[in-house]
Amino acid sequence: MNQAAGLRTLKKERTRRAIADAAVSLFLAKGFDQVSVAEIAARAEVSKPTLFRYFASKEELLLHRFADHQGEAGRVVLARPEGVTPLAALRAHHLERLAAHDPVSGLSDAPEVLAFHRLVFETPSLAAHLAAYQAADATALAEAFATRHGGAAGLADRLLATQYQTVRQTLARDTWHRLTTGLPLPEAHRQAVADTELAFDLLADGAARLGY
Amino acid sequence: MNQAAGLRTLKKERTRRAIADAAVSLFLAKGFDQVSVAEIAARAEVSKPTLFRYFASKEELLLHRFADHQGEAGRVVLARPEGVTPLAALRAHHLERLAAHDPVSGLSDAPEVLAFHRLVFETPSLAAHLAAYQAADATALAEAFATRHGGAAGLADRLLATQYQTVRQTLARDTWHRLTTGLPLPEAHRQAVADTELAFDLLADGAARLGY
DNA sequence: GTAAGAAATGCAACCGAGTAACAAATCTTC
DNA sequence: GAAGATTTGTTACTCGGTTGCATTTCTTAC
Numbered sequence: 001m002n003q004a005a006g007l008r009t010l011k012k013e014r015t016r017r018a019i020a021d022a023a024v025s026l027f028l029a030k031g032f033d034q035v036s037v038a039e040i041a042a043r044a045e046v047s048k049p050t051l052f053r054y055f056a057s058k059e060e061l062l063l064h065r066f067a068d069h070q071g072e073a074g075r076v077v078l079a080r081p082e083g084v085t086p087l088a089a090l091r092a093h094h095l096e097r098l099a100a101h102d103p104v105s106g107l108s109d110a111p112e113v114l115a116f117h118r119l120v121f122e123t124p125s126l127a128a129h130l131a132a133y134q135a136a137d138a139t140a141l142a143e144a145f146a147t148r149h150g151g152a153a154g155l156a157d158r159l160l161a162t163q164y165q166t167v168r169q170t171l172a173r174d175t176w177h178r179l180t181t182g183l184p185l186p187e188a189h190r191q192a193v194a195d196t197e198l199a200f201d202l203l204a205d206g207a208a209r210l211g212y
Numbered sequence: 213m214n215q216a217a218g219l220r221t222l223k224k225e226r227t228r229r230a231i232a233d234a235a236v237s238l239f240l241a242k243g244f245d246q247v248s249v250a251e252i253a254a255r256a257e258v259s260k261p262t263l264f265r266y267f268a269s270k271e272e273l274l275l276h277r278f279a280d281h282q283g284e285a286g287r288v289v290l291a292r293p294e295g296v297t298p299l300a301a302l303r304a305h306h307l308e309r310l311a312a313h314d315p316v317s318g319l320s321d322a323p324e325v326l327a328f329h330r331l332v333f334e335t336p337s338l339a340a341h342l343a344a345y346q347a348a349d350a351t352a353l354a355e356a357f358a359t360r361h362g363g364a365a366g367l368a369d370r371l372l373a374t375q376y377q378t379v380r381q382t383l384a385r386d387t388w389h390r391l392t393t394g395l396p397l398p399e400a401h402r403q404a405v406a407d408t409e410l411a412f413d414l415l416a417d418g419a420a421r422l423g424y
Numbered sequence: 425g426t427a428a429g430a431a432a433t434g435c436a437a438c439c440g441a442g443t444a445a446c447a448a449a450t451c452t453t454c
Numbered sequence: 455g456a457a458g459a460t461t462t463g464t465t466a467c468t469c470g471g472t473t474g475c476a477t478t479t480c481t482t483a484c
Contacts, residue, residue, distance in 0.1 A: 008431070008480050015432095036469060047434050052471060128340040155386065155407055159414055162378045170371055195367055202371055220451050220460070227461095248440060259463050264442060426484085433478070439471085449462070454455100 016054050019044040023061035028115050032062070032123040059129040062119065066133060069104055073164060074140040078147065086145055090164060091200040094171070098192050101185075106172035107192055109185045117176040134169065138162040160203070167199045228266045231256040235273035240327050244274070244335040271341040274331065278345060281316055285376060286352040290359065298357055302376060303412040306383070310404050313397075318384035319404055321397045329388040346381065350374040372415070379411045 022044040026035045037058050041051045055061050073090060080089035097105040103113045120126050142153035142161035153161075175192045179185065234256040238247045249270050253263045267273050285302060292301035309317040315325045332338050354365035354373035365373075387404045391397065 006481075011480085012432080037471085038469080048470090049435085049472075050433060053432080056471095058470065124344065128344060131343055132336065132340060155382070155410060156414060159379060159382055159411055162382070163375050166374045166378060167371060170367070170374070174367065198367060199371055202368060218452075223451090224461085249442085250440080260441090261443075261464090262462060265461080268442095270441065427482100428484100429480105429482085431478105431480075433476105435476085436474095438473075441470085442468085444467075445465090447462100447464090449460105451458105451460070453458085 015044075015046060015050075019046060019051055019054055020061060020064060023055075024116075027062055027119055028112065032058075032119055032126060037061075057129070059126055062116075062126060063129055063133065065116075066104075066130065070133070071137060071140045073137060073161075073168075074144040077141065077144040086148070087160075087164075087200060087204050091196065094168065094196055094200075095193065098189060098196065104172070105192070106175035107179070107185070107189060109179050109188075114176065114180050117172075118180065121173055121176065134165045135162070138165045141165075163203060167203060171195055171199060227256075227258060227262070231258060231263055231266055232273060232276065235267075236328075239274055239331055240324065244270075244331055244338060249273075269341070271338055274328075274338060275341055275345065277328075278316075278342065282345070283349060283352045285349060285373075285380075286356040289353065289356040298360070299372075299376075299412060299416050303408065306380065306408055306412075307405065310401060310408065316384070317404070318387035318391070319397070319401060321391050321400075326388065326392050329384075330392065333385060333388065346377045347374070350377045353377075375415060379415060383407055383411060 019040065023035075023040045026040055026043065037051060038048055040061065041048045044051070055064065073093075076089055076093045077086045080086065084092075094105070098107050101108050103110075103116070106117060108114070120130060138158070138161040139153075141164060142157040145157040145161060146153040171192065174195060175188055178188045178191065183191075231252065235247075235252045238252055238255065249263060250260055252273065253260045256263070267276065285305075288301055288305045289298045292298065296304075306317070310319050313320050315322075315328070318329060320326070332342060350370070350373040351365075353376060354369040357369040357373060358365040383404065386407060387400055390400045390403060395403075
């Protein structure tokens with residue numbers, strides 16, 4: 001009942017999903033570079049040009065899963081309660097995602113999620129594409145920061161925005177790495193929380209007090 | 213008189229240089245995506261496989277110029293005088309590069325340098341490759357940081373290292389942008405210095421005092 | 425219901441980056 | 455000089471991604 005769920009729209013969604021599912025399962029089974037788009041298209045029973053009408057590149061076949069989170073940090077900042085600083089809102093949001101075991105935080109020991117992160121982190125072209133997405137996200141976040149002083153995003157806004165992205169990425173990767181090397185989930189959660197506090201303290205209070 | 217400058221070595225250096233020069237001049241003239249490697253190989257009078265024996269990818273044909281600066285930040289930190297904090301050493305080094313109008317700082321209004329930066333910043337695949345180099349650099353820098361406490365690079369080391377890379381990249385890009393939109397060099401220098409101070413203050417003293 | 429128009433698909437051919445195989449040419453070393 | 459190692463060019467290939475065009479499939483207006 002979304003809207004005008006015509007037959008055409010419905011089939012498009014089905015096709016898109018069939019392609020994405022074929023891609024993800026093949027990638028997880030054989031690795032990103034060991035699967036050709038022709039193979040994916042064949043398994044999804046579409047032609048190669050059709051596949052590329054749905055996804056702009058081979059990498060997007062996997063990374064479209066991050067599309068939901070596009071611009072999330074900016075929204076968190078804009079929607080924060082009065083009296084809460086932007087960084088505090090981001091910190092709280094990150095702790096929430098950890099508590100929910102949201103895959104985006106890296107804190108999920110579901111084998112499929114672990115394998116997914118492994119693909120993303122260890123395949124250079126995937127990591128590069130993801131970095132490009134995050135750069136766009138950082139721009140949006142910088143603009144959210146800039147609403148505080150009502151102007152265009154200045155240097156400090158942009159720096160802090162990309163630094164936040166760095167923090168998020170580093171924390172997620174560390175957490176995934178601990179889980180993938182056998183650390184039990186509850187302990188990984190504890191360490192992830194501690195790391196989150198350290199990282200946001202570093203952002204907020206600066207490096208001086210750590211002696212750098 | 214470098215070492216054993218045999219004929220073979222000499223010709224290799226010449227060939228490598230011929231390829232790189234052909235590539236850069238074609239890229240500057242027509243844009244990265246408008247030049248094929250076949251075209252570059254033809255102008256350098258080598259075959260395509262030979263070209264790829266000298267450079268691993270099309271992007272490296274341009275980005276090999278950054279190879280000299282590989283690991284520079286880490287060396288600066290390791291070579292700092294006693295009593296100087298790592299961040300202070302990096303800040304001083306950056307101000308030096310600005311004063312020297314080193315292209316790596318973005319502060320050069322030579323048309324060829326401006327065009328070069330334009331290529332790097334505005335061609336997605338070049339920016340992505342450069343980001344990968346900088347990630348490697350950040351790892352080296354994190355290890356340099358870690359020598360302070362004698363252990364392996366911890367979370368704070370790695371965060372600060374990548375944040376420094378962010379700062380460097382952002383500052384260089386801003387400076388290039390000002391120059392390319394017509395700001396005179398002396399004024400661009402002044403603003404670059406001010407931005408450098410702000411950025412390193414943000415790193416060192418934290419975001420708290422800026423009200424984030 | 426049906427016909428006209430729009431949208432999605434498949435097919436075949438193509439482009440460009442990058443690689444493999446192998447033979448020919450070139451440098452080194454003894 | 456000859457033997458051995460390196461470098462090179464040629465040809466042909468794989469793979470990601472695109473283009474043109476004819477065909478199918480859905481929508482919409484009558």
